[in-house]
Amino acid sequence: MSILEIKDLDLYVENTKILENINVEFEKGKVQALVGPNGAGKSSLAFSIMGLSEYQNTRGNIIYKGESIDDLSISERSDRGISLAWQEPARFEGLKVKDFINSASKKHKTRKSNDKNEKKEDVAKEVLKRLGMDPKEYLDREVDSSLSGGERKKIEMASILAMEPDLVLLDEPDSGIDVSSLERIFESINFLKEKGATVILITHSEVTLNQAEYAYLMCGGSIIDDGPIGEIRRYFEDECLPCDTKNVPEAKVEQYGNG
């Protein structure tokens, strides 16, 4: 059963075609991956699903839980349970970690009907611990450049956990993360899955791909293949050699020819 269906989607950004004729369905409750080289359009597709400004689809439809979300704002999509974690998380001068996480938690409490009496601070503590971060050390720190990129990445993941989304888009979740932190990120992905969330991983890392159950291969703005990760892993092993579409990046055309 699919939670998200994308039909005939085109995306132009500043008059440049970024995505072309995307047709894909993401199955509910599974961890799925979008893989492909830099510039393939993976992040653009995630941004389009989230409805970020400048990434609204030019053609086609995004159907979420059976309804079109094309005309919905980012907040409205989020209210319906969609969220996104950026490859490079934003920095917020003066905003404390607890306030950042609680802002997501607060909305989650209004969206879901479970324990509304749970203290917000408890949620923030719980999700930080899940990411291996000591709440005493982090709750009152600011989400700014005083944190390392890896720390901000984990705090962004913590805010996602606090929100308990139904569909989460994780853009390069391994980027800038050390080995032990990566384990925590992967544990969080499993936790989201256990809670019934659908996770879409955007990656070109084989290690991260291994967390998924199914994968879609993107190249030059289109989805050119999909299958179990064992099949899609060949992309990494063969350096995109199976790709024979017109969307092969120029460098690859020169190297391998166009089909």
Add this chain to the structure above:
Amino acid sequence: MEMDELYKAAEIEDSISDPKIAHLVINKDEVVGMNDVPGLEVKTQPIEEGVDIEIIVEEGYKIEKPVHMCFGMTYKKGLQRISLDIKVEKNAEIGILAHCVFPEALDVRHEMDAKIHIGEGAEYTYLEKHIHSSEGGIEVIPNAKIKLEEDAKFKTDFELVKGRVGKLDINYETTCYKNSVMEMTAKVDGVGDDQISINESGDLIGKGARGVLTTRVAARDNTRAEVYNELSASAPYARGHVDCKEIIQENGSAKAIPIVDVSHPLAHVTHEAAIGSVDKKQLETLMARGLSEEEAVDLIIQGLLN
């Protein structure tokens, strides 16, 4: 409005009943409460529409608990003039928490003229918290000239805690001698037709003197904001930084004029100034957590002014 309501608004009820905490409370032009502690001398005398205050922190004394000063007005209209002369003698320390409380203001003007002398090795912290009415019917005009002797430290923080800015015109000038350290911070959130003018300067004339001027302003609705920050360095190893960020929303407008004037080859002063709308990535991150655009903007501004 009664005085006890003013104390409540300023949240100083406990502090002014503690004999170990020094305080001075002025309602318009009348001293209504005062308490000294050892090492601290406070003298007041009435002036036209206000009060003249002389404060001396005696040499070597460290006033342990912050001194609470409440400059307020229980009336809706009026002028309050505060003339302040502060001397922090050699190696003395004091922190003042100033509560400027005008919760009923419809047509109020609060003027402060301060002369502050911080002696050798002395430390002076002045945290100024304003509580205004929601009407914006207030003009706040603080002027201060501050002199820091060798190894002295001065820190000031201006913050509007509640209510509308109204019209704000800050003018602070500091002169910093050898190895002294100055930090001046102003954080203001303007809404409606508020007018904000912040003019702060630091003259780093002593070897190794250091200074930082930090300003954070949100100019929303029809607010007009102007920030003039000037740091001059004319001595070896003088170091300074000017940092101004202003967020504009709706029809707000903001101007930032950082001036850096260095006249010694071994001095170094930097500046950064940014004016613009809320950062798009910050906004979209919070919206992707379910906040509305308005809630996200408020949280970002709240952080910036935190």
